[in-house]
Amino acid sequence: MECFYASNLDSSTRSLVLEGDESRHLRVLRCTVGDRILLSNGSGIRGVGIITAVERDRTHVVIERIEHFPAELPFILSVAIGLLAAQERMEWLLEKCTELGVHRIQPLCLEYSEIERLRRPERLQAKMIAALKQSQRSVLPILDQPKTLEEVLADADGAVVVCDPRGTAPEPPQGNCLIVVGAEGGFSPREEQMLEGVHCQRWSLGGFRLRSETAAIAAVSIVASAWQS
Structure with a gap:
């Protein structure tokens, strides 16, 4: 089944109307009356619906069943x-x-960052x-507004993992996990001291030098796959 975004879906929804981009996307995929589709509200609820009518910019859907947090990580x-x-690269x-x-996802304003705000x-x-x-x-x-490393570490709830080529082999933590990746120029000496102060785990992700976004995804994959296995 194809999946569509419906932020107004909740536990009591019996029917709804997809409009704008979602309705146009449905037509591009050639979905039609009688087809079953998935609907996600982005807040933990997913539903199975049946298309009952397709108009120019509106698609009517009857909800068949509701699911709560299906297949999501338990931390x-x-x-x-x-x-x-x-x-x-950010996208x-x-x-x-x-x-x-x-x-x-928490963008960081670091001392070696080249920019200070999210674009577009x-x-x-x-x-x-x-x-x-x-x-x-x-x-x-949730995509947060940029914060400093000090602000983010002060609010950390659970294990803090830093991607660091000088680190050790990854040992995925149990429970909540914050993965921290530096700017393209790394962390400043002052920021390194902050990380030492929270007793973080430092993970080496292999013998090659990785881009920041590659390191982040590699670490996320390790944590997610450890739970699934």
């Missing part, structure tokens, strides 16, 4: 990463984090919604 997996200067990171089960946030959100539909997830990750 909070977050990624904090230095802001990426290249927009396409790729958000897509893959969404597909792999991440709950929260509406496009970033659209990329995440597309990835949610592709992966048929029920949860859309």
Whole structure:
């Protein structure tokens, strides 16, 4: 079944109307009356619906059943990463984090960061919604506004994992996990001291030098696959 984003879906919904981009996407996929589709509200609820009518920019759907948090990780997996200067690399990171089960993505304003804010946030959100539909997830990750490393570490709840070529082999933690990846220039000496202060785990991800977004996805994959196995 194809999956569509319906933020207004909740436990009591019996029918709804898809409009705008979602209705147009449905027509592109040649879905028609009588077809079953998946609906995700991005907040943990996924439903199975049956198309009852297709209009120019509106599609009517009757809800057949509701599911709560299907196949989601049973703990909070977050990624904090230095802001990426290249927009396409940031978009790729958000897509893959969404597909792999991440709950929260926290851009970091680091001392070696080349930029200080998110660019085209509406496009970033659209990329995440597309990835949610592709992966048929029920949860859309939260994309936070950029913060400093100090702010993020102060709010950390659970294990803190730092991607570091000088680290040791990964040992996935049990429970909530925050994966921290530096800017393209790494962490400053002051930021390294902050990380030491929270007794973080430092993971080596192999013998090659990885881009920031590659390291983040490699670490996320290790944590997610450890739970699934």
